[in-house]
Amino acid sequence: MKTTRILQIGDVHLPEWTASETDIDTKDAEFSQEIIGDLKHSRLSQILKGINKTANSGTIDAVFLMGDLTSYGRNEFIAPAMDIFNTLLQDASSATRPEIYVVPGNHDVNRNDAQRLGTLGKFAHFREAAEGLGWSSPPVEGARCLKLGKGKTDSEPLPLILINSSIGSQSLHALAPSIENSVTESERGDGAPVKILSDSLINDGSETPDFGGATTTGHTLTEQRYRHLDTPYISKEAMANTIQAASSAKGSTILMCAHHNLLPQRVPRISPYAELLNGGHFRSALLDTNKNFIYLHGHIHDDPIEIIERPSAKIGDTRKCTIITISAPPIWKGYNEIALFHDQSGDVFLVRVTLYRLNPSGFISNFTDQDTRFIPLVGRSEMLVSNSANKLWEYVKQQTRSFPEIENSSSAPNGDELENTLMALFCGGFVDIKNLGLPRHRWRITALGGSH
Numbered sequence: 001m002k003t004t005r006i007l008q009i010g011d012v013h014l015p016e017w018t019a020s021e022t023d024i025d026t027k028d029a030e031f032s033q034e035i036i037g038d039l040k041h042s043r044l045s046q047i048l049k050g051i052n053k054t055a056n057s058g059t060i061d062a063v064f065l066m067g068d069l070t071s072y073g074r075n076e077f078i079a080p081a082m083d084i085f086n087t088l089l090q091d092a093s094s095a096t097r098p099e100i101y102v103v104p105g106n107h108d109v110n111r112n113d114a115q116r117l118g119t120l121g122k123f124a125h126f127r128e129a130a131e132g133l134g135w136s137s138p139p140v141e142g143a144r145c146l147k148l149g150k151g152k153t154d155s156e157p158l159p160l161i162l163i164n165s166s167i168g169s170q171s172l173h174a175l176a177p178s179i180e181n182s183v184t185e186s187e188r189g190d191g192a193p194v195k196i197l198s199d200s201l202i203n204d205g206s207e208t209p210d211f212g213g214a215t216t217t218g219h220t221l222t223e224q225r226y227r228h229l230d231t232p233y234i235s236k237e238a239m240a241n242t243i244q245a246a247s248s249a250k251g252s253t254i255l256m257c258a259h260h261n262l263l264p265q266r267v268p269r270i271s272p273y274a275e276l277l278n279g280g281h282f283r284s285a286l287l288d289t290n291k292n293f294i295y296l297h298g299h300i301h302d303d304p305i306e307i308i309e310r311p312s313a314k315i316g317d318t319r320k321c322t323i324i325t326i327s328a329p330p331i332w333k334g335y336n337e338i339a340l341f342h343d344q345s346g347d348v349f350l351v352r353v354t355l356y357r358l359n360p361s362g363f364i365s366n367f368t369d370q371d372t373r374f375i376p377l378v379g380r381s382e383m384l385v386s387n388s389a390n391k392l393w394e395y396v397k398q399q400t401r402s403f404p405e406i407e408n409s410s411s412a413p414n415g416d417e418l419e420n421t422l423m424a425l426f427c428g429g430f431v432d433i434k435n436l437g438l439p440r441h442r443w444r445i446t447a448l449g450g451s452h
């Protein structure tokens, strides 16, 4: 048994990141803008400090950056953003440096590069910046199918698939002809607003559609052009690579990472292609492989955890056909730590997501119950297979035990495996753990009767 720990960092948007919305009261326009700026800055620096601490705790195996390192394709900020994270994520003193992975976001694509260098060439800048720091090479056309935790010999490495969902960004090749014509016409360059849709598409002859007050007014020309040309999709190659790698994977769980979300987002965007063009097709193709996927993404500036499953493929309480999508918030709101608990065969039986968020007073907090989410992949029957789990359960059945008490008893497996085994028992409904969101020494473990 082992645990894989991952740090998930959402959209960065350098250099606007400090100007992003916060809950600082800015209603009084007379109040010093400098002080407001300082307050916002200090909140961001709390988060960066938190990332630094978590990344260098010695327990993180890999860090994933969800893309959108800059905004509107200003690629002069991409290398500086990566530099900042390279420093934050890899303390010189730390002996166990986590591997760093990054995927391109739509905002990382420069419009002139797209025209000049083409669909794939426009990512050269991004790729070179990441490779220059010794990070894992980001995906461009096909999927990057890798293994996580190769160095660890105690079990099969976890399949990892990185996907570039921003391949259509700032390109005309994926646009419908009616929209493409609208772009080229408006880009003759007199500064007139870009038409978001051609008149024939939005005007059905009755009245102008009501977009809930959201119109193109108020957006800069850059923003309008940007939204117009933001056409996310998964390339044919990436899809084929993913299905092939997933189908041939030994274990039942695959870790994936792409910038865009697979399900529609809560807040609709007024643009022709607000969602992944082939997201639904991709989801179905993933489910057809009969594997479980943990799909990490950013992009939506929100942090839902969503589960897509085929109930018919569920055997007992064990998931065989599930996609768990985990969204990282934008960096100014926090970050996620994800722990994957593996069983004896190496398969993942539990996903734990710890949400590090700024509390209103400006500090990173994670040690409260509501900030930890548990998503079990395996039901209770499998849990009894492990002798150590059984022994521990018998011990807890005698009376409620604290974590330190269990740790010092002869019934406990060593080190990390104790937490892992307790998680297995908790997940299977064999024990209840009070104070689960608090540090381990505060846990109180009670056996639940139940049948088995």
Ligand SMILES: [Fe+2]
Pocket: 068, 105, 106, 107, 259, 298, 299, 300
């Ligand atoms: Fe994005």
